Amino acid sequence: MESNKVRLRFAPSPTGPLHMGGVRTALYSYLFAKQHGGDFILRIEDTDQNRFVPGAEQYIIDALNWCGIIPNEGVGFGDGKHAPYRQSERKPLYKQYAEQLIGSGHAYYAFDTAADMEIKRKQAESTGKSFMYDAQTRMQMQNSLSQPASEVNNLLNNNTPYVIRLKVMPDNEVAFDDLVRGHVVFNTNIVDDKVLLKSDGMPTYHLAHIVDDYLMQITHAVRGEEWLPSAPAHILIYKYLGWESKMPHYAHLPLLLKPDGHGKLSKRDGDRLGFPVFPLNWTDPITAEISSGYRERGYLPQAFVNMLALLGWNSGTTQELFTMPQLINAFSFKHIHKAGAKFDPEKAKWFNEQYVRALPDATLVDHLRNDVIESYKYSGDDVRLTDSYLIKAVQLLKPRIQFLHDMHSMGHYLFEPPQTYDTDALQKKWNENQFAFYDVLLPQLNTQQSFDATVIEPLVKNLIKEMGLKMGDVISCLRIFISGKSSGVDLFGMITLLGKTETTQRINNGLQFIKTNN
């Protein structure tokens, strides 16, 4: 039955890049919708024309695409039967509902200017309180409740700017069942007469999201915990509009908190602490300031999504690695933790590591090849660009990478001779006796028919033993000659990969370096 279909929306406002908390909200909504064979919708809440940021809407679309959280209706994803999905394009829709509320006595016109409001706030502040436009104060303000009808008509006829405010009935209780928090009860005395329609004719979030959720037949509304305090006002609006039975189930998600200190994760934290808070890079259109994104940092979208899913939610089992279909299957609001979650960048890296290492070798080869082509001016037929070379490199590098780009940065010595040597380590491990070792080793290597670890390794080790040298010392220096570094991928695997010519040349270079620097 169409009317019973589960429908969720993600409704960000395009005031900047979508941050990871927003992505998580979208993800949970998406998971729940898919689990129930329902719809997932992207609606753009651009009712504040002052906060419009160019590019933000496209960023949201790109981010969802990258994450694989694909709406089946909405801005950027094709219209369903509830188009348009941009609130600015739905502007004419909202006013009638605000007026309906005036008609039923649940809202009123208010003519107070910004200056009037400012004075009231100042007055309240001086007595140590904050001003609230509500049943206590509304009769002292300029509105259609405090003024005679004739005056109100006058103001309206003269095109005096006005807003429409919700008339909240005091001393009542509003209750609702939150999918995360359970039964929540508020007293209406704490809810103010919220503006529903602004003087520019645009609805506020409060009115717009309710009208659209109703019209779009949204069944579940998932949003951040910061909305909890205004939830009673929203419940009231549904009641006053007579839509109570169509009200979606609300789920208020715990916030994502800063890894250090306290407070909710904000835009600034990312680059301050060295991790992204955004899925994709974002360049501020005004300041040109760049905020880094997970994608550009080398995170795989699956890892990013998996990490996000587990931040504040668990499956009830000890499983931590989930594919999207598994998440869809396992998700439940019941298992969302109520407290805010501090984001841990280290754990995020671990997730990426799991996904990167699980990638097929062929995929890793492709990435490595691209990086290598970019860094070195190899000719097209260079052996180091071949599958057989790269696949061996990948196998050597794979157990030590967290990011795809680590293969290149950690394994650069598989593609170029060392530029520098770890002289500290060399100092410790080198001794003059090792010259004799190479005097024997090099000719033996040169005459070697099959240059393979299975042959080279015993050859080298036996020689070290025969000459009574210390295994650790000789091997360490050999490694440094070949890679420049005292640690890295398997030595004999590396030698096999580089081949006879390159290996012996690097050894000779190393010996030369020793001679000239001692």
Add this chain to the structure above:
RNA sequence: GGUCCGUUCGUCUAGGGGUUAGGACGUAUCCCUUUCACGGAUAAAACACGGGUUCGAUUCCCGUACGGACUACCA
């Protein structure tokens, strides 16, 4: 300030009136090993505090503390 929400290892969390309070990340140690990783093993590490209720509370209730959100013609 007011209102609301929350509080289990450093972090993400499981659990729930009687448990050796479990897992993961990170950390440390050991094993493997030519190094560093990987892998394996082990360890340190938590129920905020105070009152109840109860034979028994980390679990239920109430306070306190602490943290967070909100308190716009922003969302």
